[in-house]
Amino acid sequence: MENLQGLSLLLLGALASTLLPPGVQSGKILVFPMDGSHWVNMNLLVQSLHARGHEMTVVRTATSWYVKESAAHYRSITVTLPQAIDIEEEDFFVNFLKKMLEIKKQGSSVITFGKFYWEMMTGLYNIHQKASMLAVEMFNNQTLMKELRDAQYDLVLIDPGLPVGVLIAHELKLPTVYNVRWITSGEGHFVVAPSPWSYVPTSGYAVPDKMTFRQRAMNIFYYILNTCVDEFVVCPPYNRLVDRYFGPDVNFYHLLQGADIWLMRVDFDFEFPRPTMPNIIYIGGFQCKPSKPLPPDLEEFVQSSGEHGFILMSLGTLVRGLPVEITSEIAAAFAQIPQKVIWKHVGERPKNLANNTLLVDWMPQNDLLGHPKIKAFVAHGGTNGIYEAIYHGVPVLGLPLLFDQFENVLRLETRGAAKVVDAARISSQNFLEAVKEVLENPSYRTNMKQLSDLHLDKPMHPLDTAIFWTEFVMRHKGASHLRTQSYKMPWFSYYSVDVLCFVLAVLLLLVGTVVGSLRFLCLRLCRRSKTKQE
Incomplete structure (x- = not known):
């Protein structure tokens, strides 16, 4: 009887270990959120990880609008900046929206487009310029940096819309997980996954995936425009930080692209089909839940x-x-x-x-x-x-x-x-x-x-998926086996321009050799014929 009971317990234990996701001992997670609506869903993820026994530490600024200094499910590190980040000012979006609506009322023209983008780029530049100061304040605070190193965090959870956490994670040599859809100036897929211009609408261009010739041409235009915005508007303040603290051998964009896991807040019942990568995990709708009775x-x-x-x-x-x-x-x-x-x-x-x-x-x-x-x-x-x-x-x-x-x-x-x-x-x-x-x-x-x-119709709720992959990175100290190294390739290697040039050169050499040989033979035959006639 005792043997049967022991066997039953073993079977039950094996069944439980099969059905339940693998756990992870409580760890320490450093969180870099964005304010506003981004914090609403990041906060849910922080609460869920805390409920799993993890110790959560959230980095916020003193002027933060939504991210509170005290909460039951996290402790905070508050950094005071010389100037508040624009998005942390409650009237910023109201004033910004009024300007955008006034410009749009003027109709569609090159001048209107120019005004619209000038306002967008000015706002974007100011936001990232001020946000980069968070990294300066943290790096220059030796007491704070020592505290972060001594805390021995297991993971950095980041909303990369403001990518200061990416730099801190690199300094602390910690694996990173992104709670993401938007990065510095566009949709996250465009810096981590192949994005063919022919059927993947680029950020900021609202068209379906079945594009006309004109729409495909405009899609390329917007892609190039976004690339220029990233290069000349968004990245410069972070590039200066990287040069200052890490030296010329470190590339900011490579740090941004090098996250272990991207928890992407979209789902393909909503997103258009597109190429993806193994370290992109889709958690669209992870904040959704059944309704409760109304007040x-x-x-x-x-x-x-x-x-x-x-x-x-x-x-x-x-x-x-x-x-x-x-x-x-x-x-x-x-x-x-x-x-x-x-x-x-x-x-x-x-x-x-x-x-x-x-x-x-x-x-x-x-x-x-x-x-x-x-x-x-x-x-x-x-x-x-x-x-x-x-x-x-x-x-x-x-x-x-x-x-x-x-x-x-x-x-x-x-x-x-x-x-x-x-x-x-x-x-x-x-x-x-x-x-x-x-x-x-x-x-x-x-x-x-x-x-x-x-x-x-999913095997697992998106929030559970997010928790699983976050703990997966903690268990394995990263997920480098899922991360492609393509982003470190120069553009001419990524698009095989060097290979195409080599193949073209070989073909030209072969054609030149054949044409030269034929010409040589023809000339020789002509000379022989002329000699015989004489």
């Missing part, structure tokens, strides 16, 4: 919508308010529909606001999107909101404002799950027509439901 006041408002249901509107965490002339047009359109509207709005109260519209400064977005009475989601196209809409199968009316939002809503529109409205040319009439189309055309909800089914 009583919101539930009462939602239930008052009756059979018509309600619409949710949110423009995310970065933009705290649209210009009142735009919000008033939106409010006038909402006043003409039977649905109730819950609108996350901070700023001047819109004119024409009707009784069916409830303004709130905060709301449980995930729980509202999972409510059975939800009919549509009016969203700016941020990645977090897009994936929550996909998760719950809610069609989207896209109102893209900045950065990648135009590309995000285009991907949904291409799949028939969203309708897009240009915020710079919005009116109550065209907004009302768009709202009615999303509400009354069942194809939008059907297509979004199909995307939701694809997204949910």
Whole structure:
């Protein structure tokens, strides 16, 4: 009997070890996040790793907007900068958006394009110039650097949109994991995976993967433009840091590309198909979860919508308010529909606001999107909101404002799950027509439901996937076997230009030899013939 019990316990132990993911003893993780909406999902990853027993240390600046100095699930290192990074100022995005909308209202022309990109590049340069000072303050603080070395961290978890953590990780000689979609000036795939211009739309160019000849030509133009932006706008402050602290033999871009694992916040039910690499792990929608009951006041408002249901509107965490002339047009359109509207709005109260519209400064977005009475989601196209809409199968009316939002809503529109409205040319009439189309055309909800089914049909929740691969890097002290060395090759070797030139030279030599031989033979024959005739 005892032998049978022992055998049963052994079998149960073997079964448990097979079903459960391999664990890792609690480790120490140093975290370099970005502020705003990026911190929302990074914080979830930090909480989950802390729940697994890991000791989390988050590096923040004294002016950080979202990343708090105290939290139960991490300790913080606060660095004071000479100037606050622009994205940590609450009014930065409001002012930036106003400029962008004013430029877009001027129409499409070379001058407008130039103004738009000048504003973008000026803002980008200022952000990275100030962000690079975080590395200076840390490297120059010998006490802090000694503390970091003595702590013996196992891993550095980085949002590489601001890549200071990449430099610190190199100094500490630690493996790195990126919680990423965007790097310094574009989408992360473009610096780590092959990205053919013919069917992979480049960052900042909102087109589908089935491009016309003109779109493919423009795609190359935008790719070259992004490369120039990286080379002359984004990288210079970090290149100076690398030269200063690591010497001329270290290349900043190689450090940026050399992460062990890229936890990519996209999924191929949303992203267009494209080449990838073995160290890119897809965790799109890892922040999504089933909805919970609403607070009583919101539930009462939602239930008052009756059979018509309600619409949710949110423009995310970065933009705290649209210009009142735009919000008033939106409010006038909402006043003409039977649905109730819950609108996350901070700023001047819109004119024409009707009784069916409830303004709130905060709301449980995930729980509202999972409510059975939800009919549509009016969203700016941020990645977090897009994936929550996909998760719950809610069609989207896209109102893209900045950065990648135009590309995000285009991907949904291409799949028939969203309708897009240009915020710079919005009116109550065209907004009302768009709202009615999303509400009354069942194809939008059907297509979004199909995307939701694809997204949910996975062997493991994306958050569990992220945790597994983070701990994988800790267990194995890196993941170099998954990392290609192609990024260290010079461009002429990467594209085999040197090989093609060699082959061309050999062919030319062969052709030259054959032509020369034939010419020599012909001349010789001609001379013999002439000699005989004489």
